[in-house]
Amino acid sequence: EISNFAIAGLYSKHNSAYWQRKAYLGLGPSAHSYNLDSRHWNVSHLERYITQTNEGKISGKGEKLSVTDKFNEHLSLSLRTSRGLNQAETIALFGEEKWAYILNQKRKINANLLVESPDGFKLNANGWFVSDDIVSTLFWLD
Numbered sequence: 001e002i003s004n005f006a007i008a009g010l011y012s013k014h015n016s017a018y019w020q021r022k023a024y025l026g027l028g029p030s031a032h033s034y035n036l037d038s039r040h041w042n043v044s045h046l047e048r049y050i051t052q053t054n055e056g057k058i059s060g061k062g063e064k065l066s067v068t069d070k071f072n073e074h075l076s077l078s079l080r081t082s083r084g085l086n087q088a089e090t091i092a093l094f095g096e097e098k099w100a101y102i103l104n105q106k107r108k109i110n111a112n113l114l115v116e117s118p119d120g121f122k123l124n125a126n127g128w129f130v131s132d133d134i135v136s137t138l139f140w141l142d
Helices: 013-019 046-054 067-079 087-094 096-106 131-138
Strands: 032-034 038-041 061-064 114-117 120-123
Touching: 013 067, 067 087, 067 131, 087 096, 096 131
Parallel strands: none
Antiparallel strands: 032 038, 038 061, 114 120
């Protein structure tokens, strides 16, 4: 992941779950949960969290993710990792049309910022410094 260092083979299982878009359950005040379709975050105020939990209420807020939200998260999270964006995974999740869109948009990005592979592409060290710009170029806009 761009903002963290890890020795090969010794990656954080906790952080890797976020970057690989796996479901997770957050418990406690301010905790976040994700079930692949929506996100929920608990109220941050400790006393309010305890009171609402004791009353059997779900404390906090949530959001349902659209297909576009999921696609754009897939792009941004994949390109934040050293593995990069995988063609087969992207097509399996979002279809050929979205992969063709990525390839078309990718033409707008300086090739010196990317590393191509048979499986897809990733950012090189120079690309990491402008990753937000690169990812926003690839975003699907409704």
